[in-house]
Amino acid sequence: MSLEHDLESVAIDIAREAGELARKRRDAGVAIAATKSALADIVTEADREVEALIRTRLNEARTDDGFLGEETGAEPGSTGVTWVVDPIDGTVNYAYGIPFYSVSIVAVRGEPTPDAWEALAGVVYAPVLGELFHAVRGEGAWLGADRLAVNPEVGPAGALLGTGFGYDPATRPGDLELIGRVMPGLARDLRRGGSAALDLSYVAAGRLDGYFERGLAPWDLGAGSLIVAEAGGRFGRAEPDGGPRAPLVVAATPAIFDRLADAAGLR
Ligand code: IPD
Numbered sequence: 001m002s003l004e005h006d007l008e009s010v011a012i013d014i015a016r017e018a019g020e021l022a023r024k025r026r027d028a029g030v031a032i033a034a035t036k037s038a039l040a041d042i043v044t045e046a047d048r049e050v051e052a053l054i055r056t057r058l059n060e061a062r063t064d065d066g067f068l069g070e071e072t073g074a075e076p077g078s079t080g081v082t083w084v085v086d087p088i089d090g091t092v093n094y095a096y097g098i099p100f101y102s103v104s105i106v107a108v109r110g111e112p113t114p115d116a117w118e119a120l121a122g123v124v125y126a127p128v129l130g131e132l133f134h135a136v137r138g139e140g141a142w143l144g145a146d147r148l149a150v151n152p153e154v155g156p157a158g159a160l161l162g163t164g165f166g167y168d169p170a171t172r173p174g175d176l177e178l179i180g181r182v183m184p185g186l187a188r189d190l191r192r193g194g195s196a197a198l199d200l201s202y203v204a205a206g207r208l209d210g211y212f213e214r215g216l217a218p219w220d221l222g223a224g225s226l227i228v229a230e231a232g233g234r235f236g237r238a239e240p241d242g243g244p245r246a247p248l249v250v251a252a253t254p255a256i257f258d259r260l261a262d263a264a265g266l267r
Contacts, residue, residue, distance in 0.1 A: 004136045007062075007081070007107040008121035012134055014057045018050050018103045019127030022088055025049065026128075030095050041167035042091055047071050050087035054105065058083050068112045070219045081120070082112040086219035089124075090195030099128035104197035106222035114218050114225070114237055114247075122223030124197045133201040133227050141204050141230035148231040150253040151206040158188035159209035159256050162199040165192070166215030171246060175214060178248075182212060182263045186256065196249075200224025203251050204231035210252030210260045221249055233257075240265050 001009075025046040033045045051071045058067065066077030069085040076082075083105060088094050090101030106122035124133040133148070135141035141148040161182065165175050183190060191208065193199045196216050202208045204227045225235045234257040239247045250261045261267055 004120045004139070008123070008134060008136050010058070010061045011105045011107060011121055011123040012132065014054055014061070015103045015105050015123040015125040015132065017057065018054050018087060019125045021053055022046055022050050022094070022101070022103065023127040026094060026097070032095065036167075038167040038169065040092070040169075042095060043071060044088070044091060044095060046094070047088045047091060050103065051085060054085050054087060054103075065107070066112065068218065070217065074112070080109055082108050082117075084108055084112055084117075084219050084222040086197060086222075089197040089220055090193075093194040098194065100126070100193050100195055100198060101128070102126045102195050102197045102201075104219060104223045106226060108222065112218065114221060117222075119222060119226035122226040124201045124223050124227060126195075126198060133204065133223075135204075135223075135227040135230035137226065137230070139230070141227045143201075143205055148204045148227070149206065150203060150228070150231050150233040151209055151255065152253070153255045154209050154253065155188075159186055159252075159260070160189055160191070161187045161260070162191045162193055162202065162208045162211040164194070164196055164199065164213040164216075166246070168215070171215060174246065178212070178214065178264060181265070182260065186259055186263055196220040197224045200228050200235075200251055203233055203253070204228045206253075210250070210256055212248070212250045212260065212264045214246045214248050216247065216249050225249075225251065236261055236266050238266050240267075
């Protein structure tokens with residue numbers, strides 16, 4: 001088995017176990033453990049427990065790899081491979097009992113920052129929806145056993161787009177202004193799902209034509225960006241206006257990527 005396939009299989013097993021734990025904890029009731037960057041930015045007890053489980057399992061399976069997790073931070077490894085992990089992407093959905101949340105795990109080579117890494121294998125697992133999106137670098141992306149491909153074209157009514165908002169209220173005017181630039185002339189409608197990892201996977205599956213958001217963290221976009229690219233989509237990330245605090249991400253079918261990127265101000 002190639003290194004990439006080996007990493008994918010490790011990630012799939014761990015994501016399934018982690019997702020089931022998240023679901024079980026949700027059924028038992030959610031405890032908010034703390035707020036983070038803003039009042040709306042919460043971490044639940046389950047986020048911490050699920051990340052701890054993922055970290056333990058990765059340590060058992062791939063002892064010398066590095067780790068970068070949303071809740072517990074970074075630990076360098078010695079193999080050149082780092083695991084970038086969001087234990088529950090869509091924490092607010094999770095807290096409210098909305099099933100659109102996921103476990104996101106990606107193995108990357110190189111510096112574990114989106115502009116520098118080479119993503120090798122990634123998984124996004126939505127335990128309540130029972131959907132597992134996965135991809136291997138250079139080989140493709142799948143939903144379960146089904147090969148994924150982005151929509152080849154966009155109909156005359158326009159593109160179905162997804163977006164999201166960061167937790168900092170100060171970024172809201174900019175987010176709304178961005179929507180005002182992107183929607184006219186391009187979008188038939190807009191969805192705000194609440195899990196960037198799933199939004200990106202939805203672009204890969206043709207359930208969205210494109211997606212844009214400012215302020216995503218590496219663990220929000222790592223696995224999903226590989227899944228989009230391996231489904232034939234395009235993914236771009238830049239820091240056009242707000243600098244490192246508000247990087248802009250655009251992902252879409254090639255049929256609209258350039259128009260969406262231009263309207264969003266990616267380049
Ligand atoms: C959040 C989700 C959400 C996106 C936010 C992210 P979290 O991740 O992906 O959809 O709009 O920007 O922070 O906090 O639930 O892991």
